[in-house]
Amino acid sequence: MFLKKLSVIGFKNIGQAAMEFSSRINCFVGDNGAGKTNVVDAVHYLSMCKSAMTMTDSQSIRHGDEFFVLDGEYLSSAGRKEGIVCSFKRGSGKTLRRNGKEYDKLSDHIGLIPIVIVSPSDSFLVSDAADERRRYLNAFLSQLDKEYLSAIMRYNHVLGERNRLLKSSEGLPSVDLMEVLDMQLCSFGETVHRKRAALIERLAPLVAEYYRVLSDDREQISLQYQSEVTGRSFAEVLEAAREKDRINQFTTSGVHRDDMKMKIGGYPLRKYGSQGQQKSFLIALKLAQYTIVAEEKGEKPILLLDDLFDKLDLQRVEKLIGLVSQEDFGQIFITDCNKLRLEGILERSGQDYALFAVENGEVRAV
Numbered sequence: 544m545f546l547k548k549l550s551v552i553g554f555k556n557i558g559q560a561a562m563e564f565s566s567r568i569n570c571f572v573g574d575n576g577a578g579k580t581n582v583v584d585a586v587h588y589l590s591m592c593k594s595a596m597t598m599t600d601s602q603s604i605r606h607g608d609e610f611f612v613l614d615g616e617y618l619s620s621a622g623r624k625e626g627i628v629c630s631f632k633r634g635s636g637k638t639l640r641r642n643g644k645e646y647d648k649l650s651d652h653i654g655l656i657p658i659v660i661v662s663p664s665d666s667f668l669v670s671d672a673a674d675e676r677r678r679y680l681n682a683f684l685s686q687l688d689k690e691y692l693s694a695i696m697r698y699n700h701v702l703g704e705r706n707r708l709l710k711s712s713e714g715l716p717s718v719d720l721m722e723v724l725d726m727q728l729c730s731f732g733e734t735v736h737r738k739r740a741a742l743i744e745r746l747a748p749l750v751a752e753y754y755r756v757l758s759d760d761r762e763q764i765s766l767q768y769q770s771e772v773t774g775r776s777f778a779e780v781l782e783a784a785r786e787k788d789r790i791n792q793f794t795t796s797g798v799h800r801d802d803m804k805m806k807i808g809g810y811p812l813r814k815y816g817s818q819g820q821q822k823s824f825l826i827a828l829k830l831a832q833y834t835i836v837a838e839e840k841g842e843k844p845i846l847l848l849d850d851l852f853d854k855l856d857l858q859r860v861e862k863l864i865g866l867v868s869q870e871d872f873g874q875i876f877i878t879d880c881n882k883l884r885l886e887g888i889l890e891r892s893g894q895d896y897a898l899f900a901v902e903n904g905e906v907r908a909v
């Protein structure tokens with residue numbers, strides 16, 4: 544799938560822009576704060592219905608404006624056209640249209656335009672609490688698997704109800720009501736667990752392989768799923784936590800506490816990995832994600848590489864460009880603040896590319 548044209552109105556600092564893209568490499572250069580990340584985020588927004596920068600929707604509307612509109616024209620590998628228009632207006636919410644027809648649910652759109660982003664904010668995945676990693680897994684799996692998307696949405700809904708019940712009854716809920724909620728939580732939770740476990744099993748060797756290529760075989764890394772539900776049934780987990788749940792007045796155990804353990808040379812990546820190693824790990828993770836999404840969808844995702852040189856030296860950037868220039872990859876968006884540096888790398892790689900200058904929220908093909 545690739546984005547052929549994009550028009551943007553009122554999105555962050557971009558007042559108005561109309562762009563036509565290459566089906567391969569598109570580069571955005573400009574000073575800090577010019578709006579390069581905002582362009583890439585507009586592309587992300589149109590496929591995931593939300594910003595990649597964890598902002599609320601209204602924060603994406605340009606200051607002083609009332610709405611934004613993103614209008615994209617895509618072409619699938621089979622030559623199918625997809626026109627996607629997303630608009631968001633202060634006070635009245637979001638609408639999303641596919642080929643002129645409004646979606647019933649925004650979630651129906653997720654997965655149509657597969658996308659993978661590498662950005663400086665990925666560092667949350669290493670440094671922050673487990674909920675960042677769960678959010679990542681959820682977004683990843685939701686692009687691939689409608690059944691997962693539905694299970695995780697329903698799990699979170701039941702979890703909220705169960706927590707409210709524990710709270711309102713001060714830890715002594717009606718047994719009947721609790722039983723119903725527990726059954727639902729087990730059913731959705733088992734699905735979530737099974738699909739996360741399968742994904743990480745498939746992901747781990749790919750991450751290790753990409754890391755090996757990016758780092759010239761220097762260190763061994765590993766990725767592991769960690770869940771209270773591994774090796775026991777969800778019902779057992781809930782049963783074992785019943786007393787604790789009563790005392791704390793919320794659900795203390797379940798897949799909402801899952802995590803993903805990342806290690807380098809056998810030690811936790813967060814504590815023992817250098818910034819460059821952490822970044823390389825995250826890029827390996829994203830390229831592995833790319834590979835799986837491409838296989839599952841039979842369609843190459845769009846790859847966003849925001850701030851290409853963030854924490855990487857020239858050598859690793861050249862490695863990365865060499866990797867993503869191969870046939871296995873499709874359309875790519877790259878941002879960098881240094882035009883000459885980026886041009887140099889792409890010239891050496893021998894790849895065709897389109898170049899855009901971004902200045903003060905304005906985008907110009909050069």
Ligand SMILES: Nc1ncnc2c1ncn2[C@@H]1O[C@H](COP(=O)(O)OP(=O)(O)O)[C@@H](O)[C@H]1O
Pocket residue numbers: 554555556557573574575576577578579580581582602603604605606901
């Ligand atoms: N809702 C908004 N309205 C107007 N400007 C915004 C909005 N959100 C962010 N910006 C501006 O966008 C600029 C940052 O753009 P960004 O794409 O991150 O720059 P860079 O080119 O460095 O990637 C900042 O000047 C910021 O103030």
Ligand SMILES: [Mg+2]
Pocket residue numbers: 579580581849850878
């Ligand atoms: Mg930026």
